[in-house]
Amino acid sequence: MRVLLIEDDELLADGIARGLRHAGHVVERAADGRRADAWLAEREYDVVILDLGLPSLDGSEVLKRLRGRKQDMPVLVVSAREMLDERIRLLDLGADDYLVKPVAVAELEARIRALTRRGQGQSDPMLQLGNLDLDTAARRAWIGDQPLDLTAREWSALEFLALRANRIASKELVMQF
Numbered sequence: 016m017r018v019l020l021i022e023d024d025e026l027l028a029d030g031i032a033r034g035l036r037h038a039g040h041v042v043e044r045a046a047d048g049r050r051a052d053a054w055l056a057e058r059e060y061d062v063v064i065l066d067l068g069l070p071s072l073d074g075s076e077v078l079k080r081l082r083g084r085k086q087d088m089p090v091l092v093v094s095a096r097e098m099l100d101e102r103i104r105l106l107d108l109g110a111d112d113y114l115v116k117p118v119a120v121a122e123l124e125a126r127i128r129a130l131t132r133r134g135q136g137q138s139d140p141m142l143q144l145g146n147l148d149l150d151t152a153a154r155r156a157w158i159g160d161q162p163l164d165l166t167a168r169e170w171s172a173l174e175f176l177a178l179r180a181n182r183i184a185s186k187e188l189v190m191q192f
């Protein structure tokens with residue numbers, strides 16, 4: 016998956032980015048709201064992880080602008096603020112999920128998987144393409160009955176392509192894995 020991580024806490028962003036890359040995701044990082052807003056306007060991501068307290072442009076404003084442009088990429092808000100009405104406000108603004116810091120990368124990863132499945136209109140973790148079967152929850156694949164032995168990066172590239180079956184993926188996008 017291509018992930019945009021918007022977080023100004025460098026230490027936290029390092030930890031999250033490392034965990035997500037280890038799991039095979041391609042991670043781009045933005046540490047301020049204006050940059051994130053500019054990138055979102057011109058690039059495509061499978062999921063956006065959004066901190067709220069950001070320099071130059073608040074996270075909720077980034078979200079508001081994204082949805083104002085009718086961009087529907089899944090947004091997972093990660094926030095230190097755990098007020099109920101804040102959560103409701105963010106979901107109303109178009110956030111798809113909300114996690115309160117401190118964040119466990121394994122949980123973040125599981126939420127990303129669920130969100131991207133939902134984003135592809137696919138609540139079932141099983142994907143079938145010809146004789147290729149993918150279990151996107153367990154991150155395993157088979158050709159016929161034969162399980163494939165894939166590295167995390169190989170898996171991510173395969174899943175990326177499988178979720179875009181019948182659509183063109185540019186070489187640049189695929190080469191990022």
Ligand code: CA
Nearest residue numbers: 023066068069
């Ligand atoms: Ca922050």
